[in-house]
Amino acid sequence: MTPTDPPAAHRPHATPPRATPLARGRAVLTSEWIKLRSLRSLWTTALTGFTASVGLSLLVCSSYRSRWHHLGAQARAHFHPTDTGLGFLQITALFFGALGALAVTTEYGTGQIHGTLMATPQRPLVLAAKTLLLFVLGSALALATVSAAFLLGQSRLTGTMPHASLTDPGAAHAVLGGALYLTLTGLLGLFLGTLVRSTAIALSTLLGLFTILPVLVDDLPKSPAWRHTVPYLPSNLGLSLWHSHIGFLVRPAPAAGTLALYVLVAAAAALTLLRTRDG
Amino acid sequence: MIEAQGLTKRYGRKAAVSGLDFRVEPGRVTGFLGPNGAGKSTTMRMILGLDLPTSGTVTVNGRRYQGTVWPLHQIGALLDARAVHPGRSAYNHLHSLAAANGIPRSRVEAVLDQVGLTPVARKRAGGFSLGMAQRLGIAGALLGDPGILLFDEPVNGLDPDGILWIRTLMRSLAAEGRTVLVSSHLMSEMALTADHLLVIGQGRLLADTPLNELIARDAANRVEVRAVDHHRLADDLRTLGGDITLKPDGTLLVTGLDSASVGELAAARGHVLHQLRDVTSSLEDAYFRLTENSVVYRTPVPA
Numbered sequence: 001m002t003p004t005d006p007p008a009a010h011r012p013h014a015t016p017p018r019a020t021p022l023a024r025g026r027a028v029l030t031s032e033w034i035k036l037r038s039l040r041s042l043w044t045t046a047l048t049g050f051t052a053s054v055g056l057s058l059l060v061c062s063s064y065r066s067r068w069h070h071l072g073a074q075a076r077a078h079f080h081p082t083d084t085g086l087g088f089l090q091i092t093a094l095f096f097g098a099l100g101a102l103a104v105t106t107e108y109g110t111g112q113i114h115g116t117l118m119a120t121p122q123r124p125l126v127l128a129a130k131t132l133l134l135f136v137l138g139s140a141l142a143l144a145t146v147s148a149a150f151l152l153g154q155s156r157l158t159g160t161m162p163h164a165s166l167t168d169p170g171a172a173h174a175v176l177g178g179a180l181y182l183t184l185t186g187l188l189g190l191f192l193g194t195l196v197r198s199t200a201i202a203l204s205t206l207l208g209l210f211t212i213l214p215v216l217v218d219d220l221p222k223s224p225a226w227r228h229t230v231p232y233l234p235s236n237l238g239l240s241l242w243h244s245h246i247g248f249l250v251r252p253a254p255a256a257g258t259l260a261l262y263v264l265v266a267a268a269a270a271l272t273l274l275r276t277r278d279g
Numbered sequence: 280m281i282e283a284q285g286l287t288k289r290y291g292r293k294a295a296v297s298g299l300d301f302r303v304e305p306g307r308v309t310g311f312l313g314p315n316g317a318g319k320s321t322t323m324r325m326i327l328g329l330d331l332p333t334s335g336t337v338t339v340n341g342r343r344y345q346g347t348v349w350p351l352h353q354i355g356a357l358l359d360a361r362a363v364h365p366g367r368s369a370y371n372h373l374h375s376l377a378a379a380n381g382i383p384r385s386r387v388e389a390v391l392d393q394v395g396l397t398p399v400a401r402k403r404a405g406g407f408s409l410g411m412a413q414r415l416g417i418a419g420a421l422l423g424d425p426g427i428l429l430f431d432e433p434v435n436g437l438d439p440d441g442i443l444w445i446r447t448l449m450r451s452l453a454a455e456g457r458t459v460l461v462s463s464h465l466m467s468e469m470a471l472t473a474d475h476l477l478v479i480g481q482g483r484l485l486a487d488t489p490l491n492e493l494i495a496r497d498a499a500n501r502v503e504v505r506a507v508d509h510h511r512l513a514d515d516l517r518t519l520g521g522d523i524t525l526k527p528d529g530t531l532l533v534t535g536l537d538s539a540s541v542g543e544l545a546a547a548r549g550h551v552l553h554q555l556r557d558v559t560s561s562l563e564d565a566y567f568r569l570t571e572n573s574v575v576y577r578t579p580v581p582a
Binding site for chain 1: 328329331345346347348349351352356358359362364365366367368371372374376378379380419423
């Protein structure tokens with residue numbers, strides 16, 4: 001070819017699929033799934049969360065079993081097998097929050113997000129695919145974790161001790177409520193991670209919100225101001241979803257609604273920021 | 280083709296890029312030059328829809344990047360070779376990108392082969408050397424067999440073999456009729472690779488010209504002359520409109536006059552010359568003269 005020749009027009013040999021919304025959505029979902037399943041930190045977090053939950057449940061139930069004969073009548077009367085067996089939930093929530101956050105902050109941390117947004121400049125679609133995957137995988141993992149921990153924990157409560165089974169209506173509610181709490185916390189983590197774009201900030205925010213803040217405010221005098229704020233902390237709404245004695249806290253149904261509302265608000269904020277800010 | 284019109288990006292008061300108008304045409308390698316902080320990366324990120332312009336537009340094949348349904352079929356880019364999750368294998372990294380644009384797995388294997396990473400395709404990308412990471416980045420750019428390719432500093436940190444490989448690849452991509460835009464700091468490399476140049480400084484376009492013209496224009500009317508009485512010659516040349524620099528060894532560097540006029544003047548005024556020659560220019564010389572007023576981060580000259 002001499003320099004004066006017009007260059008031959010480039011003809012690609014890979015042809016793009018048809019541009020239907022369904023095909024576009026499926027492509028993003030497949031891509032996100034490949035990324036999710038090849039992210040070792042996610043599986044380690046999920047496995048650690050599972051092991052810690054089952055372990056805590058076994059530990060707490062076993063220690064009650066061994067001390068049962070030394071407990072006074074009042075302590076025995078206050079013992080509630082489901083509440084005791086599911087106590088791990090307030091800690092497991094952190095793992096789920098971390099799981100959600102990691103699904104997106106690892107992309108920002110490594111710069112992978114550039115590749116993701118270059119392949120799919122339709123940014124809301126990326127967040128939607130992550131949300132759907134995290135919801136499906138998160139609820140399955142949450143249900144498996146809570147059920148396994150519950151069953152194994154209760155299996156330690158033998159002899160004359162009261163114990164619960166999944167067929168008890170209260171227990172089934174608690175297990176489902178707990179799983180819902182974990183799933184929603186995972187989504188909250190995802191949107192929080194999208195907002196702050198940093199693993200460290202996302203995890204410390206989750207820790208503060210779910211673990212430190214509740215401890216700081218729970219023992220304050222139950223003034224009207226307390227009653228209108230503290231029960232609406234995400235961790236206390238979670239408690240409402242599975243604990244039998246919720247006292248001053250919100251009833252389960254409105255608690256689930258409020259927690260879902262938090263998730264929606266976080267989703268809207270994450271979506272707005274994702275659309276308008278530089279990738 | 281990439282087309283920018285009045286492309287502007289401001290961060291607060293500071294304009295990273297202001298009022299850029301250019302077209303990157305197919306069938307040639309277009310070099311994108313400019314000092315650090317000139318706005319090259321910002322411009323590339325705006326082309327790819329990662330950063331949003333404050334004003335103006337930039338289009339890829341006539342469309343905004345964000346409005347492209349399957350962008351990887353039209354444009355591929357290597358921005359930062361290390362922007363890959365270190366725990367993911369090369370194969371999974373490419374597979375996730377391919378899947379997002381409906382590109383079949385066979386194509387993932389083909390580009391891995393093309394860049395020579397097939398033997399390490401299942402290894403974690405975090406363990407890759409910089410050269411391997413660059414190859415992985417290039418494989419990602421080639422995935423959709425796009426007609427437009429963008430490379431940001433592709434030869435940074437590569438060994439001579441890697442540099443030669445990338446140079447050959449870019450030349451052949453352009454020869455296939457593709458649009459190739461490549462930024463680099465390495466002038467000698469650019470002189471060997473690019474056909475056309477876009478030069479920016481402090482966010483403004485300084486030149487949009489064929490490489491040869493830029494060098495020729497810079498070399499034109501620069502003459503070196505040695506004379507017995509260089510002070511008198513310098514005075515005479517100034518009356519003709521030449522710009523004279525006296526070197527320590529007495530050589531005069533004349534700009535604004537060609538060697539013929541210098542020689543004729545010398546003969547007319549009876550100067551004895553020991554040397555008269557045209558000064559050749561390199562891309563580096565041309566580049567420095569073009570950007571000397573627009574360097575953002577300058578090393579202070581020791582007093």
